[in-house]
Amino acid sequence: xxxxxxxxxxxxxxxxxxxxxxxxxxxxxxxxxxxxxxxxxxxxxxxxxxxxxxxxxxxxxxxxxxxxxxxxxxxxxxxxxxxxxxxxxxxxxxxxxxxxxxxxxxxxxxxxxxxxxxxxxxxxxxxxxxxxxxxxxxxxxxxxxxxxxxxxxxxxxxxxxxxxxxxxxxxxxxxxxxxxxxxxxxxxxxxxxxxxxxxxxxxxxxxxxxxxxxxxxxxxxxxxxxxxxxxxxxxxxxxxxxxxxxxxxxxxxxxxxxxxxxxxxxxxxxxxxxxxxxxxxxxxxxxxxxxxxxxxxxxxxxxxxxxxxxxxxx
Numbered sequence: 001x002x003x004x005x006x007x008x009x010x011x012x013x014x015x016x017x018x019x020x021x022x023x024x025x026x027x028x029x030x031x032x033x034x035x036x037x038x039x040x041x042x043x044x045x046x047x048x049x050x051x052x053x054x055x056x057x058x059x060x061x062x063x064x065x066x067x068x069x070x071x072x073x074x075x076x077x078x079x080x081x082x083x084x085x086x087x088x089x090x091x092x093x094x095x096x097x098x099x100x101x102x103x104x105x106x107x108x109x110x111x112x113x114x115x116x117x118x119x120x121x122x123x124x125x126x127x128x129x130x131x132x133x134x135x136x137x138x139x140x141x142x143x144x145x146x147x148x149x150x151x152x153x154x155x156x157x158x159x160x161x162x163x164x165x166x167x168x169x170x171x172x173x174x175x176x177x178x179x180x181x182x183x184x185x186x187x188x189x190x191x192x193x194x195x196x197x198x199x200x201x202x203x204x205x206x207x208x209x210x211x212x213x214x215x216x217x218x219x220x221x222x223x224x225x226x227x228x229x230x231x232x233x234x235x236x237x238x239x240x241x242x243x244x245x246x247x248x249x250x251x252x253x254x255x256x257x258x259x260x261x262x263x264x265x266x267x268x269x270x271x272x273x274x275x276x277x278x279x280x281x282x283x284x285x286x287x288x289x290x291x292x293x294x295x296x297x298x299x300x301x302x303x304x305x306x307x308x309x310x311x312x313x314x
Contacts, residue, residue, distance in 0.1 A: 001308055004033055007043075008050040011035075013057065037061065037311035040259060040303050044068050044281050046114065048256065061310040063259040067281035069251070071165050072113050074278050077254045078247070086243055087275050093164035095152025102126040102151075107169030110155075112162055116279075118212030122158070123169070134158070137210045170274050172266040173227065179204045181211045182220050182267070184244040185282055187260040190305035194248050196241045197302055198295045199224075200287065217289050227271065240265060240273055247278055255280075259306045 006020030022031045039054065039062040048055075048065035055062045078087045091097065093110060101108055102124060110122040123135040130147035134154070145154045172179060180203040187197045199220030202211035224233045244263040252258040262282035265273045284300070287293050 001304065001311075002033075003304070004031065004036065008054075011051075011054055013053055016057070038307040039063070040307050041065055041067060042281075044116075046070070059313075060257055061313065063257040063306065063310070064280065065256050068114060068116070069255070069278060069280045070113055071111060071115065071277070072163070073254070074251060075165065077250055078275065081246075081250055083243065083246060083250065083275065086273060088168040088170055090165050090167045093159075093166055095155065098124075098151055098155075098166065101166060101168075102132060105168050107171070109167045109169055110159065110164045111167060112164055114162070117283075118210040120159075121210060122155075123209050125169070135209065137213060138208045140207065167276075170266055170268050170276075172268055172274075173271070175201075175203060175223070175226065176206075178206050178215060179209055179211065180223075180266075181276065182224075182240065182265045182273070183282075183286075184220075184240055184263045184265070185260065185299060186244045186248045186263060187299070187302040188258075188306040188309075189302055190309050192306065192309045194245045195302075196244055197299055198287070198293070199237065199240065200290065200293075202286070214286070217286055219290055219292055219294075222292070227267070232271075236271070236273070243273065243275065247275060251278060251280075259303050 002022065004018065004020040004022050006018045010019040016035050017032050018035060019030065019032050021028050035058055037058065041062065041064045044067050046066060046068045051062060051065065072092055075087065075090045078084060103126065107125050110124065112120050115121065125133045127133060132145040132151055133141035134143040134145065136142045143154065143158065145151050180201050183200050183202060185197045186194055189195050201218045201220045201223045202214045203216045204211040204213065205215040221237065224236060228236060247263050248258065248261050251261060260282060262279045263275060264277040266276055267273055287296055287299060
């Protein structure tokens with residue numbers, strides 16, 4: 001298999017050529033090659049518009065066309081599926097219904113529709129006095145909206161421009177007084193089938209709710225037994241795997257051909273898993289921080305295997 005890294009600007013459809021970077025015996029060099037047999041998109045993009053002409057020429061062999069997912073669109077697909085019961089109730093941000101949601105839920109998260117890495121995520125909690133605590137990253141409130149204040153007006157100056165979603169907050173389990181999530185990396189293999197490559201747990205700093213700013217990261221298969229018996233832990237891993245593969249299949253039907261995604265879960269106080277987020281361009285640098293991680297090579301290898309599988313299709 002020959003690999004070439006290129007950008008949309010390097011495609012010459014008239015000559016049916018691409019200009020890119022390839023690896024040679026002396027390192028990396030520029031080269032002009034025929035159109036690729038398959039394309040693995042590594043850009044972080046909301047649209048596949050730029051590469052549609054190439055796709056028309058090589059066929060449906062261009063995967064992960066859209067990697068910056070719209071959280072509201074993804075939620076609507078989950079909400080219409082059997083995964084609904086594992087997905088926190090979510091609405092597009094609407095200041096007029098926010099007080100009612102806080103009254104009912106007590107805890108919710110505001111997230112940018114096109115957010116990433118936990119940026120601009122706000123935690124809103126209504127306490128017994130009726131005051132609303134607004135936090136960013138840490139559990140300690142950054143702003144307090146008193147009972148008599150207008151929460152919509154307060155947030156207008158905080159949120160700025162852009163759409164947000166309102167996601168019901170789930171009271172989740174903790175490890176050593178720290179919140180954590182479970183991230184499953186789901187990838188297609190050389191047969192074109194979805195598989196779970198890894199399960200890791202990102203642990204937030206104590207007093208913080210955002211595991212993207214992580215204190216530690218563990219192999220999830222080693223962490224889960226700390227909460228459950230061997231039998232229950234094995235059963236939970238099986239459930240997480242099945243949910244993640246179903247989520248990948250569902251998102252692919254909506255967005256188009258995919259080769260990898262990651263699915264983030266939390267466990268509530270009863271141990272039930274909840275899908276918190278689905279990512280179209282999984283961060284792989286986080287896996288370098290796990291000393292015992294056994295799949296370091298596989299997480300990079302599987303997308304190439306899938307690209308090879310696509311290249312062999314006629």
